[in-house]
Amino acid sequence: MSRPAVVSVIGLKNSGKTRLVRQMLSLWTAQGLSVGVVKHDGHAVREETAAWQKHGSDTQLFAEAGAAYTLLAGGGQSLLYNANSGETEDINKLLAALQQASAAGSRPLDAVIVEGFKHSLLPKIAVIRTADQVNWLKHDKPPLLEAVVMSESVMHLAHDTWRVYHEGDTNLLCRRFLTPDGGE
Known part of the structure; x- marks a missing residue:
């Protein structure tokens, strides 16, 4: 590759x-x-990562409930949210x-x-x-x-x-x- x-x-x-x-x-x-x-x-502040989600959306609720990953898919597109990505500065x-x-x-x-x-x-x-x-x-x-x-x-x-x-x-x-x- x-x-x-x-x-x-x-x-x-x-x-x-x-x-x-x-x-x-x-x-x-x-x-x-x-x-x-x-x-x-x-x-961005770790405690406010849910702000990256649409307020009140299912994906925000999943993140708040502890989902390590949330994959939003539809319309031929997808968005992966990693709640535990500790490497955001590397x-x-x-x-x-x-x-x-x-x-x-x-x-x-x-x-x-x-x-x-x-x-x-x-x-x-x-x-x-x-x-x-x-x-x-x-x-x-x-x-x-x-x-x-x-x-x-x-x-x-x-x-x-x-x-x-x-x-x-x-x-x-x-x-x-x-x-x-x-x-x-």
Whole structure:
């Protein structure tokens, strides 16, 4: 089983991470690729995991009653809820679980986009739209930062070592992360 290409999209709240992830997903799936997503919720609290369920739903009731796993299925789709997933901060274990699940399905993954996990050892794309976000990135220095997607208004603030993409350059950015030579 070959490993899918993996990239982490990072940035502060309201920087445009989800928008970029959606654009990348649309481009790659239009090319016929199978793409998975891991979304880190830095605000989730174990005691409030039932909040991820629809309030009053059967799946919420099952989780509250102690179900270790709940698999919601219908309409050709399924959603697996693991109440005891203690590995939620270990991105490598999460990626392995996602890859295993996709291999057991009809089609293995070609790529995985991770939203978050800014301190992981994954290649990263930072999304920056304001001067405060530029300052955050310069101060935080996340490991393996391979690209920075910036709005036109702050491009002049970019660090000279950053590989900068305009927020409209999603095609070029996507090629960078799927080809061995970085799309060049």
